[in-house]
Amino acid sequence: MESWHGHDEAQVPGRLQGLPSRLLNLAAGYAQRLVGDRLATLDSRKWHYATLAALEEFGPDSQSGLSDRTGIYRSDLVATINDLTARGLVVRAPDPDDRRRNAITLTDEGRRHLKRLDVLLADAEAEFLAPLSPADRAELTRLLKLLVAHHSNP
Amino acid sequence: MESWHGHDEAQVPGRLQGLPSRLLNLAAGYAQRLVGDRLATLDSRKWHYATLAALEEFGPDSQSGLSDRTGIYRSDLVATINDLTARGLVVRAPDPDDRRRNAITLTDEGRRHLKRLDVLLADAEAEFLAPLSPADRAELTRLLKLLVAHHSNP
DNA sequence: CATGAATGTTAGTGACACTAACGTTCGTGG
DNA sequence: CCACGAACGTTAGTGTCACTAACATTCATG
Numbered sequence A, B: 001m002e003s004w005h006g007h008d009e010a011q012v013p014g015r016l017q018g019l020p021s022r023l024l025n026l027a028a029g030y031a032q033r034l035v036g037d038r039l040a041t042l043d044s045r046k047w048h049y050a051t052l053a054a055l056e057e058f059g060p061d062s063q064s065g066l067s068d069r070t071g072i073y074r075s076d077l078v079a080t081i082n083d084l085t086a087r088g089l090v091v092r093a094p095d096p097d098d099r100r101r102n103a104i105t106l107t108d109e110g111r112r113h114l115k116r117l118d119v120l121l122a123d124a125e126a127e128f129l130a131p132l133s134p135a136d137r138a139e140l141t142r143l144l145k146l147l148v149a150h151h152s153n154p
Numbered sequence C: 001c002a003t004g005a006a007t008g009t010t011a012g013t014g015a016c017a018c019t020a021a022c023g024t025t026c027g028t029g030g
Numbered sequence D: 001c002c003a004c005g006a007a008c009g010t011t012a013g014t015g016t017c018a019c020t021a022a023c024a025t026t027c028a029t030g
Helices: A020-040 A046-058 A063-070 A074-086 A109-129 A135-152 B020-040 B046-058 B063-070 B073-085 B108-129 B135-153
Strands: A088-092 A100-106 B088-092 B102-106
Touching: A020 A063, A020 A109, A020 B020, A020 B088, A020 B108, A020 B135, A046 A063, A046 A074, A046 A088, A046 A100, A046 A109, A046 B046, A046 B073, A063 A074, A063 A100, A074 A088, A100 A109, A109 B020, A135 B020, A135 B108, B020 B046, B020 B108, B046 B063, B046 B073, B046 B088, B046 B102, B046 B108, B063 B073, B063 B102, B102 B108
Parallel strands: none
Antiparallel strands: A088 A100, B088 B102
16 A cells, blocks of 8 residues: 555546545545555554454454444454454454354453554544544534435435 | 445444544445446446546547546556447557557447436436435535545645 | 657456355254 | 254355556657
């Protein structure tokens, strides 16, 4: 993750120019890049963060529970948990109450790592929102919530 | 492109819940899906549309010119132009003035196809923005433009 | 006219969203 | 009580998109 396509911004087709869906994609791209780059400084990604955050907030959970909470597909969660266990941030143990399940538990080191990621994310968020006033940020959040709410439950 | 992860929206970690960058990614995801699905009904994708639109607006162009205008990498543009020529929407011919270049030209059929895609896109855009009032849409566009402008030229 | 830059091309990487299929384990209805 | 279907974890694979590296051809400039 180094450069990107958005720096020079040559003459762009006019019909695309002001399209909210295009602007949204552009903006989301910048946000994603900022966040991704920050997390990468600690060899982490969105998935790692989301998983650790869910574990801290809701306590130990099965993989399918984590999949629900994070939106990560259970198939992709396998590799994520592999990573996190390999780094000692999480423990995967068979659930004695339901032997189909794995109980995923946050370790102390995992909790510490999550705290470090939190700092990074707050930083990225601040940098991303820099051009907006507090009122603008609230407004943006409101509008995005409307859109997300409308399209998330059909 | 059929289902997606956003329908049930289970209990999500609170620290992620209201984060503009997360909301932005979610919203962009919905928009992308809407647009992508619409375009897919005519076996097209974002790249095809962007290329055709750029050609109509700026006239025949080289591939690297198109790359600049659309933001598509020249390496990816090769396949895009391959597709479009295979479908007769575009003609690729060596540029006599500069034999390194290919001159890409929109065909009549390409123009017709673009018109069809335009309808689809307008439709997707309308559906995406359905929950917002005209004032809200203007506001969203304004905020997104601020963000994009700030992050596109460092 | 030699050197370096631009152009198109091929190949490949990596993140992410998503599907299909399979074995194991559990819960339930008959 | 047990057969059957559902849930769980896992493996493998697909498709889109952004992006890099390397190469041959052609052009432009010094």
